[in-house]
Amino acid sequence: MRVDLGNALDTVASPGIPRDALDRLDERVADAHERIETGRENHEHGYESLNLPQTTDADEIRTAVESFADAETVLTVGIGGSALGAATLAHGLESDVDAYFLDNVDPEHVSSLLDSISLSDTAVNVVSRSGTTAETLANFLAVRDAMESDGVDWTEQTFVTTGEEGNLRNLAERHDLPALDVPDGVPGRFSVLSTVGLACAAIQGHDIDAVLSGAQAEANRLSGSLFDSPAYAYGTACYALDERGAGINAMMPYAESLETFAEWYAQLWAESLGKDGLGQTPVRALGATDQHSQLQLYRAGPRDKMVTFVRPTEREDCAIPETDLPGLEYLGGQNLGTLLDAEFEATEASLAESSQPSVRLEIDRVDEYGLGELLYCLEASCVLAGELYNVETFIQPAVEWGKRAARGLLGGGDFDEADSVADKSTLVIE
């Protein structure tokens, strides 16, 4: 894949990066790369994620799910990093096997989804490293109940992806369910290239070896200089633009199939870098649709943001029929893809013309290999950025307070956090 920083330089944009600042930052990239390589070699927590293209055993995944070869639907029960990687692949790639995700505890949504799918043809993957995630376990209990109500033997159609011990591991042992290991040292948001992201893809019939090959190709490009590594170039540009005021990073793929990828990126970025008062705010956008929604702000609003375009350079196209509608003759006989490409080029130029910074990421196609490249590139960019920010990329301490408060409110134990919920200040207007 390719990264183009041309429109992020200060010769184009404000905020923009001076070319010599990039050269100076490259020394820090060399140090960060050394730190990252040490972390990978020593299998340190988090850094181990960047080894997944080598360590993930595709055969093991295929074997674990082979009993679900006839499933017409695969339902992943998980939340956050336990769902977003699999969802990114499922929504990025076409398959005859439908994929659904229970990644929220909205009762109306859960009921409606369970009513709408044929549970007897559904493989269920319950994903939680700890085996205790409240949302996931509650949803699993609801799914199991629905299967029993439909006369479906849930033990025949369920598998788990979890850590070495815990509730889900015990459940799998008790009922002889297939079980995949969540690898050690890999936080959820970095787990797409492991069992966590790839089991669903395998059931959908996708070529998971090609995903890993694409990722490995990007791994091979990590080097001591941002000028030799697309991943490091992107991570450095984001950091350098944020330092200069671009606290917002809008991810705008020009492909509908990458809409969920933008959500995956938003978790990766927010949870890894959002700490110690630092971190860009990720915004999910979609080209060309959001030209008619967000572009006004991106072009004419505050100079506090950068836009990241993701553009596949090849795709199946679809002809626009000839037309005699006045003023639209120019469209007839062209392709929708040509129109989409023109919109992309125009939007990128439109931001540059108003001196708003953007970066272009290009892959050849939205296929298994291209997604592998893109996902690994963003993960390595994020790890590199974390080194530059000097934050602890692989932890997420700020979500714990709320978890304890919720658990206390539900009667799951005594937690001071639950008491402070009652102290809410109010100023109600109705």
Next chain:
Amino acid sequence: MRVDLGNALDTVASPGIPRDALDRLDERVADAHERIETGRENHEHGYESLNLPQTTDADEIRTAVESFADAETVLTVGIGGSALGAATLAHGLESDVDAYFLDNVDPEHVSSLLDSISLSDTAVNVVSRSGTTAETLANFLAVRDAMESDGVDWTEQTFVTTGEEGNLRNLAERHDLPALDVPDGVPGRFSVLSTVGLACAAIQGHDIDAVLSGAQAEANRLSGSLFDSPAYAYGTACYALDERGAGINAMMPYAESLETFAEWYAQLWAESLGKDGLGQTPVRALGATDQHSQLQLYRAGPRDKMVTFVRPTEREDCAIPETDLPGLEYLGGQNLGTLLDAEFEATEASLAESSQPSVRLEIDRVDEYGLGELLYCLEASCVLAGELYNVETFIQPAVEWGKRAARGLLGGGDFDEADSVADKSTLVIE
């Protein structure tokens, strides 16, 4: 509906609004309200949008679409404000009639959608005020072609929603298609309560009178003081927090059915207020899912944002079955809705505990009336905020440059903007 500003005050949050600053701002709200009322009375461009609960003729909409009473699917072809309002209602409310939207020109997506629906059972609504929107017309040409290929008489199943003249109007006259008028003075992003947003809802069997009644209830609450009007209270709080550094506004509904509402809000906010170097950046989030994605950043990242929670206080619930899984007994026998409510309360308190500002918007239910309240409230908030920012809320000049560039690139005329696309600066790393 209710707005609670308690957690946006400086006694809780930083940035936060001093209580006396709100009192002072209330004088500006009184002036702004007068301006808005004058605009509504004189049917001025944009302000007229706030009259829609009175001026929209629900019977006219029902009559126009009555020939589609047997449709199993309704396909809206439109982009930006021509699609997002209808999509918000479609995704907010359950129906036996499926709704799809062609709001992008991704060829793979268009082909895949047209292959997957039964066009002979589909009502097609082509929405463009001008009748010249390139994406919409190109998609319509593709849809018409697909219908003809399937032996479907497209003239029997298509209607248009458009301005008084233009391509779509001519098309409707030539082929005797039902045609709905886009009302004058209503920009696309403010059109959900007009023909543009409600035709699809009517075909889906929703009670569009109740949508308008909910909206009217909020209209009745507009007054010269923010302390008497939920809409003005919210608009003022956003403006006052932005002034103090909260340049990002994350919209986080606790209901899956409001996910598209957050997109609708993002267009409303970005295109109305993002100009002259001003405007909050809207971010779309979803509770409880994004607690496992964005919350780390919201709680521990830069103090540059506010979170807007939207919470329905009533919903159909779904029991969590009893369980003997160790440590999860506390969940068994509760409801998913109780869990979701606890997560909401915990997340709100967690932000307050770390002094990050938030605002709570409450509706009773996600139903026609509740959505009417919520949509009108946000529109009036946005208009009020535009008055406080002193920007031209109802125009979107910054999207024009890119449109001309794209048209030039496609051979649709000579435009200087197209030439400047070729000048792109590059710094490629691959």
